[in-house]
Amino acid sequence: MYIGIDLGGTNIAGGLVNDKGEILFKHSIPTGRERGSDLVIEDIYNVIQVLIDRNNTDSEVMGIGIGIPGISDPHTGEVLVCVNLNWYNVPLREKLAEKTTLPIYIDNDATVAGVAEFQVAQAGKYNDAVILTLGTGVGGGVLIDGKVVSGHHGIGSELGHMLIGEGLYTCNCGRNGCLETFASSTAIIHYAKHLITQGSASSMFHAVGGDLDKITGEVIFDAAKKGDVVANQVVDRLVKYLSIGIMNIVCTIDPEIILLGGGISMAGDFLIQKVNTALDALKYFKASPVAKVEIAKFKNDAGIIGAAMYAMIHQ
Template sequence: MYIGVDLGGTNIAVGLVDENSVLKYHKSTPTRAERGSEEVIKDIIGLINETIRDYGISKENIKAIGIGVPGIADPTSGEVIYCVNLGWNNIPLKETLETELSIPVFVDNDATVAGLAEYKIGAMKDCESGVFITLGTGVGGGIVINGRVRSGFNGVGAEIGHMIVGENFYDCNCGRNGCLETFASSTALIKYTEKLINEGKETSIVRKVKGNLEEVNGKVIFEAAIEGDYVANKAVDRLVKYLAIGITNIINILDPETIALGGGLSGAGEFLLKKVQKEVEAVRYMKMMPIGKIVLATLGNEAGIIGAAALGM
């Protein structure tokens, strides 16, 4: 058995995963990151021990623990270098957990581990190479080639969300302008939609949220777009345009067998997928050559735990 930990800005989820990457049992607790890293790590250890006890197996049967973190981790030292959501800098996560639990610990970026889960048992199963793109509050990525995660020499590779794809009307959290995340995340979609509304454009979105613009989210915008709303479609098409540039860049560099789209916005399903596939086909290089498939991710939220557990396999 393996343990997977999905450490998020909102929740910590811990699960037991078997050799076939099947999630057998899991539980979670709020992260409450404002308490600082020591308290959060105490909760992770507590939740791991509870999970083992609840499931009724002994600690000796746990071969490894994998953790996906929402930021940059050094996969070799297991140190969390930088996590803006958690306010963590240079936290020795692997070392602390191994000392407390006496089980080998592996740490990597959350989008990378979700990509590994999709590669093991999800949308990229049986592929030679796959790239996973998560379209959520931010945009993250995971690259898996021949069964191995590629996070780069220094652990800062596969940061697909911070690939520059154009010039934008606002800056990225990373301090630069033009990152894919500022065009293709739910945050970006909402920001651009609000911009159009503030410019006085008529839209059914305002009615859908009863005039309360703070309630505009990705789901509402996609719903309106599917119903044919002009503003919603303009916002979705802009997202698709820049996402397609990002995907085309990935294809030019890696030519992966499969690209899987996950995260909250992928809930828009075929409506989004068809637009992305069409736009990539329109802008891609070397049209006389075939390219890999672009598909929807299949695992949803469980990918975080399953992929983290797979780090130790």
């Protein structure tokens, strides 16, 4: 039995997970990130304790996995950078170790989501695989020879920060041109607003009652599927740069499969068909096979399941 914690900017979500990746019990509370790291860590421990108390099985809890929306030191468990929480050099494992004797394993939230997909949803079918989580930002998880790869400094799977081109705004990492400024929900919302404020007529304007701040990824894709010209311009830009990023990954590690997760992946086949068409045009050896691109199976529970499985495979 393992505990998985999905630490987000909005909620601390935790689950009691068995060795098959099945969630037996879940518990979630608001993060309250504005309170600072000490109080958030106290609440992480409180969630852990609730899950331990609810363990009605004969199996003991063997470890805790935590997925964070940032970068951690794989050796010390220190959170080096977590922009969404405004955390810098926070000794997360050390502080939790003051409260529990259970082993604690920490990694990026997209990396642990990849563990959920590759170890549970795909049942270990692939040895070389990548997940891209297309949400508020773009996260990445990499599996090579069946093992999670985060690199020596813990930043090896930060695929959302590969430089793709000159963007409309600066990434929260401080650079211009990161993949996530083209292929995230933040990016497409930003671009949709840009086009509309520049005078492009779109049904999206009416769909949100003229309040552009209400435009979401779902609004954009719904309009695109109905043939809205501006919405399709936004989606096509996303596909163009996402496909460049995917082909860069293919050139580097040649995975068997690349899974797309996160909120944008809810567009399903509509997105996949466009991405595959773009990838065919980008292939550098036209006759060579490239990684399959599919939608990830797990949705909201990927972080919890993946964090728990991450703890299991690292014991």
